Amino acid sequence: MSHQPPPLVFQDMLTHHQDRALLQELWEHFPEHMFLIRVESPQRFVVEAVNPAQQTTIGYPCVGLTIEELLPDAEQARSVTDHYRDCLACDHPLRYEEIGHFHEESGEPLHWLTLLVPLHDDQGRTTHLFGISQNVTELRLARQALEAQNARLEALVAERTAELQASNARLEALASRDELTGIANRRQLITLSEHAMQRARRQHTPLALLILDIDGFKAINDTRGHLAGDAILREVAQTLADTLRESDLLGRFGGDEFVAVLPDTRAEDARHLAERLRGAVTQRCGCTLGLGIADFTPHDDFASLVERADRALLRAKRARGASR
Template sequence: MNNKQSIIDQGELKLFRALWDHSEDNLFVVRKTQDGDFITERTNPSLVNLFNFSEKQDTGCSLKKLMPPDAYNAIVARYNECLDKNIPIDYEESHIIDSTGIPQFWLTKIIPVIDSDTREERIFGISRDVTKLKRIEQQLVTYNEKLEQQIEQRTRELTTALQEMEKISKYDKLTKVFNRYKLDEELENQLELARRYGNSFGLILMDIDNFKEINDSNGHHIGDRALIEFANILKTSIRKTDIVGRWGGDEFLLIIPNSTPEAMMTLAQALKKELASKQSNDFARLASSIGVTLFKKHDTVHSIIVRADKAMYSAKKQGKNSIISIY
């Protein structure tokens, strides 16, 4: 070996020694014995300080004496795999090393070192403490779980809010039947179906007779109860395919798909009879002036409503509690 090569080798050795002595990573060399055990050959200061090794432990000590059986068996299995395959292996490990009972974590790389002459087998290991990163990772997992729970809760709340908003946009708050906006939408739908497929549909427009007297004599809270009762009677007296809503004030509109003049009149009479049969302690029997009409070929929402309205007011002028149809 020439002087130049010797100087290079000495420089590399000093560099390795400096890294070995001052590295914050844990560096170690273990040798495999003939009976399959592993003993410590070299342990850098970082690892000695971490586990508080004595001089007997950091050099020439069996790993079986240093570790609990489960940990020892797991480590030996990795070391043997590394030597058998003659390839480096990376893995994460955790151990409880103090009285707190809290595990610490390391990322470890082990490298096989097999002497070509003696066939002695060694493991060179580098282990980096990643406990802080692991704690952060665990905190992030916990945070994400909480965040997902909050998002799920918020989504449920928003879904509920949207459902409530949809109800508000469709339903009359007091009577829980469709409101004027939704009735207009349904009228447009029925007109479109009638024009496209030649279907017919009918309208029944009705109000509560003498509603002002109920309010004036008993108060608005009783008037509200009369409106609720009136709406409930209508809801329970029609088919599932029929549509009922509060047109405004004490007026209610029924949209009856696929109907005929005879069917419309039969329904109007049934509603009149049902109203007359209901008793209330708060107000006299409910009665209604009822206007009935059917879709005509060139109808618009405005024209068919005007006709139903005209029929209802004709019923009112006739003496109330009556039915007038205009086709």
């Protein structure tokens, strides 16, 4: 393929022979695409010259062709001429990235980074557009591969994070829940109750605490076995949870003892609720409960409140025993 000399519009700018020889060397061997577009009107752009690197990529004679003739695909041609018109409108060098005007042998589109420079005549009119296009396909594909890999890593991190959060939630549940009954264990009950008491103390609102145990639980274990005793504990815990209000706190305090903390509840109202609890347990579980009630004072902590409720429970048991 014969190589074209540099465009006359460039050669006319150079009067010294050595300058022209340097320009010839640059035009012949510059590895990126160099091209000169003649501006016949803002709607008509004609290829005036391309360097050998671009001629090799195009693969057929293109000098003298309009952009529409060079690129039969109307959308591609419109994309190119839109950039040309933008350069005319701003009248200063324009850099942009484009894709797909020429393809690799595999059929994959090429990515180009193009610098477009307007050239003017003596009257300042833009007569030509000089462009240099660099093939950045490998860079673009590498960037896309990196972005895809980053997306996969982000998805993997999100998956592992979700698994870790689920594991932490399970561990937290194990640490805060009674393994047998599923309600709060003693440690969690104390923590939640202390928060409730702080709120009652700060807002000057009432609070009551119930302590309940299962009458004759040792006899159940001794006569029916520990599996039966465990089943009773689970049934009682579920019945208490179903009967209490959503705002109430319930936990297994130890053995067959349960504690319920009742925010915004005075002792008298707590007694009514306690009787509902006893009735529900008797009906659903076939056993009876002993209970003690303590009314919160600003000087109480959890231990003192439980201690008073426990004393009330013992008094109630003695009174029930004496009445039989």
